[in-house]
Amino acid sequence: MTPEPTAAPAPAQGVPYPGESLEVHDYDVVVVGAGGAGLRAAIGAHEAGARTAIVCKSLLGKAHTVMAEGGIAASMANVYPEDNWRVHFRDTMRGGKMLNQWRMAQLHAQEAPDRVWELEEWGALFDRTPEGLISQRDFGGHAYARLAHVGDRTGLEMIRTLQQRAVSLGIDVYMECTISRLLKDGEAISGAVGYRRQSGQFVLFRAPAVVLATGGIGRSFKVTSNSWEYTGDGHSLTLWAGGSLVNMEFVQFHPTGMVWPPSVKGILVTESVRGDGGVLRNSEGRRFMFDYIPEFFRAETAESEEEGDRWYTDKRKNRRPPELLPRDEVARAINSEVKAGRGSPHGGVFLDIASRRDAEYIRKRLPSMYHQFKELAEVDITAEAMEVGPTCHYVMGGVEVDPDTQAAVGVPGLYAAGEVAGGMHGANRLGGNSLGDLLVFGKRAGDAAASYVSGLGGRPAVADADVHRVLHEALLPFDLAGASGEKKVENAYELQVELQETMHDLVGIIRTQSELDRALKEIAVLRGRVPDAAVRGGRVYNPGWHLAMDLHSMLTVSECIAKAALERRESRGGHTRDDYPKTDPEWGTLNLIVRWDGREVTLDRQPLPQMPADLAELFEEKH
């Protein structure tokens, strides 16, 4: 998969770093990350004629997209002819509490259907309607059944399709390779430097355009559905390169993660369980979501269990059950029930589909969930209720980008797509909008990056000194291990656990000023300790070394989240302040922008872009 270096191992231009050889490659566009956004970006850049490489931390096909379950939201109108992009756009904006970058939400709603049909052209096999078209399922916050899906393993279908497409196009892939820093020539991107996990060898990519598709930040939280990879690399790389992030205070806690046994706490239970008829109950057996319908969604939510149940078969005459409110609403409600002492034995609530659908239907629609609970919790979901609770799932915040091209603000040559980019989802992401986001903006970023490169007069230069600085920093933990006579050294794994506990306890689903202040102090202390993390062993596939380096980005994004959360004195979407429980219309006109000044995270308020009148009309109350 990985090609031989185009140049023999050599220094960037002149002076080598003492004792180090450097693998050097030249490309037009380097895509960092190989989930849905990265693969789609690479396909776009390649098809536009750019010499393109994909660089990813894991093996190809293992990225987080593989875990997406429910589906891809796209108003193809296969099930409901009245669905169209305007309805999808409206749902997305309302789900995001109107803080979304309206233009991104518009492009997403308009282009998602084409991106889904394109997957079909590349071999994806979605579930079908009786007419033989792509089937579409219900999900929280979407007015119509809109999610293209394959059982509850849609992400696997999507990543495999894109992976097979990228391979058939012959795009170069550098697997198990981590990017540590972006390089610049003046203001513009000139490349990226990193290391191969398998060998510890340093690699320099000389390229005038870099597309970040690195996903999210969830690894900084204790209870999370995210894997080890989600250390906020792209967020940090952008900050360190002089770019900015937007909306970092908004972190999505998915309402339904597994809560038992302890080792699987946080693993995702798809929203499709509710879309396909599952309901939430507390320890008293009550469908408590009826007690948590916010004013904002009252007009479109069922008032009684009977109406909610009728909705599954007749959506035109009935309103949606409150279990299908947007994720932030459901997560907060579960949190409140547990706090009020009405939780399940292991600190969650009950998610019951067993009493509502027959076993065959459940196994057919939710095969992965059936398997996951059977194998990991010894629970048969066709016979008993699941125990579920909120889990850190997704960050709405990310790189501030131009909505049409995904170009990072302030850093020519840098692009971001997918979870690492900010704006599209506002204060809260609707389920199903992530996979569409990856495709729509992955393509846009790849196309724009290729076009940027073809418009350049010359190639930007890479400075040896910049490369050497990265190598020097990367090798520090080994020096420390050698010199650790009297000085106390730190264990990277323990530091990670401490950070995860800090973020979970103090910057979690419900926040308050005193706790956020404490979190920032603890993050600062951890930052002081990270340079003392010593690494044992060699450079070949050494996860302790990798983690010691990842901690820098984990701490950087954690600081961004805590600072922005402290600043936003209101509650909205994925940001809930116990001390400011109301949504404040004034805050509804503001974005928080974070930057890195070389030592710490700085914060600015920025007015929200103004939505044009023809779109604003969609939100005027008509009844």
Added chain:
Amino acid sequence: MGYDLTLKLWRGDATGGDFVEYVVPVEEGEVVLDAIHTVQRMHAGDLSVRWNCKAGKCGSCSAEIDGRPRLMCMTRLSSFEREATITVNPLRTFPVIRDLVTDVAYNYEKAKQVPAFAPGPREKDGTRRMAQVDVERSQEFRKCIECFLCQNVCHVIRDHEENKKSFSGPRFLIRLAELDMHPLDTLDRRDIATETAGIGMCNITKCCTEVCPENIHLTDNAIIPLKERVVDRRYDPIGKLLGIGRRKQGESPS
């Protein structure tokens, strides 16, 4: 509820290695991968192990646990006696990089040899129409999480490095079958199945099916039907006589 678990983990690299014993505290409900992470945190920060989703969806953490090829994230400690020592070693069919991590490049090379999906023309109304029952055949194989456990146990390649050149392994035989059964695909992949993927070398011992964590019926539903189609094409008199094998629309029997 917790107890101390003894683990024997293979540690080493391409030049050699040996089992090292670790004792770590474990909790109720944990899986083998949890215990290995505890070893990393408490005793061996440099212990190499590949993992991602920890939910049986990505297929990264394949290893041989007490000699059985399995996903470490889906192997619960409660399936072993508490006093028993659990032994974990890397997949044997692929070269070791370090500790429990192997070089699986073979699989990615074989993936490149599969000709891409080639759909026919759209319907007159511009749509693609397929019946659910028709997509389900290929969907079974698209459940594959590429954990490569089937490749690991396939004895055509497990102890026969020399066969790797001419044999793609069960993973890519089912990939060919998947494309072959795809309702929209138009390419005839029978020559590829024979000449590039080496389907004739498979002697249907079903080891691959036994270890598949996704319960894909590799042998019965993919490899045997593909073998029959190849036979059908290749003038096999019995196959021809019995009319075994399925033809794509418009494809004339050879």
